[in-house]
Amino acid sequence: AQKITQTQPGMFVQEKEAVTLDCTYDTSDPSYGLFWYKQPSSGEMIFLIYQGSYDQQNATEGRYSLNFQKARKSANLVISASQLGDSAMYFCAMRGDWGGYNKLIFGAGTRLAVHP
Amino acid sequence: DAGITQSPRHKVTETGTPVTLRCHQTENHRYMYWYRQDPGHGLRLIHYSYGVKDTDKGEVSDGYSVSRSKTEDFLLTLESATSSQTSVYFCAISESGGETQYFGPGTRLLVL
Numbered sequence: 423a424q425k426i427t428q429t430q431p432g433m434f435v436q437e438k439e440a441v442t443l444d445c446t447y448d449t450s451d452p453s454y455g456l457f458w459y460k461q462p463s464s465g466e467m468i469f470l471i472y473q474g475s476y477d478q479q480n481a482t483e484g485r486y487s488l489n490f491q492k493a494r495k496s497a498n499l500v501i502s503a504s505q506l507g508d509s510a511m512y513f514c515a516m517r518g519d520w521g522g523y524n525k526l527i528f529g530a531g532t533r534l535a536v537h538p
Numbered sequence: 539d540a541g542i543t544q545s546p547r548h549k550v551t552e553t554g555t556p557v558t559l560r561c562h563q564t565e566n567h568r569y570m571y572w573y574r575q576d577p578g579h580g581l582r583l584i585h586y587s588y589g590v591k592d593t594d595k596g597e598v599s600d601g602y603s604v605s606r607s608k609t610e611d612f613l614l615t616l617e618s619a620t621s622s623q624t625s626v627y628f629c630a631i632s633e634s635g636g637e638t639q640y641f642g643p644g645t646r647l648l649v650l
Contacts, residue, residue, distance in 0.1 A: 528580030
């Protein structure tokens with residue numbers, strides 16, 4: 423069965439420093455995708471970054487990068503040069519195959535607080 | 539930003555009453571999804587649609603039904619609301635089943 427685990431309920435980081443949010447996954451499918459979403463206090467879900475299981479390079483989007491270690495089944499999000507606006511909940515998700523259809527499975531999330 | 543709206547944005551209702559939430563998209567995406575978000579659970583899929591009149595169940599579908607009569611609209615109905623259905627409901631869309639899902643603003647539902 424597919425599963426996403428985020429072991430850090432809360433993290434804090436000083437402004438301008440880098441932070442890594444952990445995500446491990448479990449799947450038996452050879453083809454899958456991993457996503458990170460940000461949920462600020464206003465409540466919307468914002469797509470940040472995507473990594474495909476066959477992608478050779480780690481995904482990057484601006485200050486966000488995904489540290490993809492396939493053998494360890496981890497897909498950690500790295501935020502460089504943290505800003506106060508990065509304070510939010512962050513969700514890792516995996517595209518899973520349930521009965522032939524692709525669906526997203528979410529972790530429980532990590533709350534990040536950026537301190538000035 | 540993907541053109542996704544949800545209505546209503548907030549609703550308070552009583553146990554046993556029917557409730558319908560609407561998701562509307564202007565992106566002409568084939569796939570639409572309904573999730574609920576509860577503390578400690580992340581988001582969980584309720585139902586999804588892969589085309590007009592084509593829908594299927596997710597992991598927490600009990601007590602919910604959906605309908606999709608037009609590409610742009612996906613309705614979620616609680617036939618007889620219960621307090622356990624108090625939650626934040628998100629609609630999402632994607633071009634295909636494997637593509638990135640983009641989310642609507644959410645609907646906060648309180649069942650008293």
